[in-house]
Amino acid sequence: MTMKKLAAITVILSALAGNAFADIAMCPQKSSIKQQKEAEGWSYSAIGPNGRLWVGENPYAEEEHLETFKFTGALYRDVSSEGNTDVVSCDYEGDDWFAFARLTLYSFKDWASVPGTKWKSQSNNVKDGTHKKAKTIETCESLSQEECAFNYSSLVKPQGKATADN
Template sequence: MIRKTLAASAILLSVVTSNALAAVTVCPSAVSIEQKKEEQGYSYSAPGPNGRVWVGENPFAEEGDLKTFVFTGAVYRDVSSEGNTDVVSCDYEGDEWYAFARMTLYSFRGWAPVNGTKWKPQPTAGKAETFNKIKYVEYCDSRTEKECEFNYKFLTTPPTGH
């Protein structure tokens, strides 16, 4: 009887521990994005998990663009075009030609799509020079943030300057 209790306790602890190690997050809603005027265009930020911040910028943006933003999808890359590892970027578009932003959260370990979402692996062979270090990419083609939820084990120190 004691062995059964210990075995059941060990299994329960294992399940609880594995769930505690994985966190689920999703792209920020367009209404949670704030903009700040820069020398050229605007920078954008939104609250992220564990006190982190989603960041983006658009040197061509106009003041009213943010009000028209809608979520258009997301991408996970094991290496970003700037050389940062394990990043998720969320895309937003507005009504005008240059009304857009890509909001990025740096950096993950243990990233994985949530089951039932619209994440799909993408081929990386033959990409342009800036992307030649990328080994793994997944896109989430959805206009609903919930369909682009993802898991991660933990966030690492974000890069400086972002």
């Protein structure tokens, strides 16, 4: 292979690698979370990247719980229990026993943790609950959304979970 061809291939690969991630995302700030009364408890939503919605619910929640929410960490799964790929969930806890919510955004392409953040790979020895189908699980234990930032190339339409943007 000539040096010219090698240089051209290197430039093309560098350009492609440089564009692999389109954006950086973070879990929503508490102030952007909206709640809606349901038959049992409350549902929660927040505007995410490209106008998509982070969604979650808590059938045991009370109206005042949202006021006490604090971000407590995030979870990435390559496959959700509904079969969606590259799913990120953000956890919030409040002052009361049932004051909590997990907001999830479905589905990212080319998810990756941002270098320097607190994402850690987890083994998936337990095959139950939300981890049943996942092969790759990463958690971010932090009280700061910035420390749980992540990269992605695009969002795709969810497969199995009904959301406001389906």
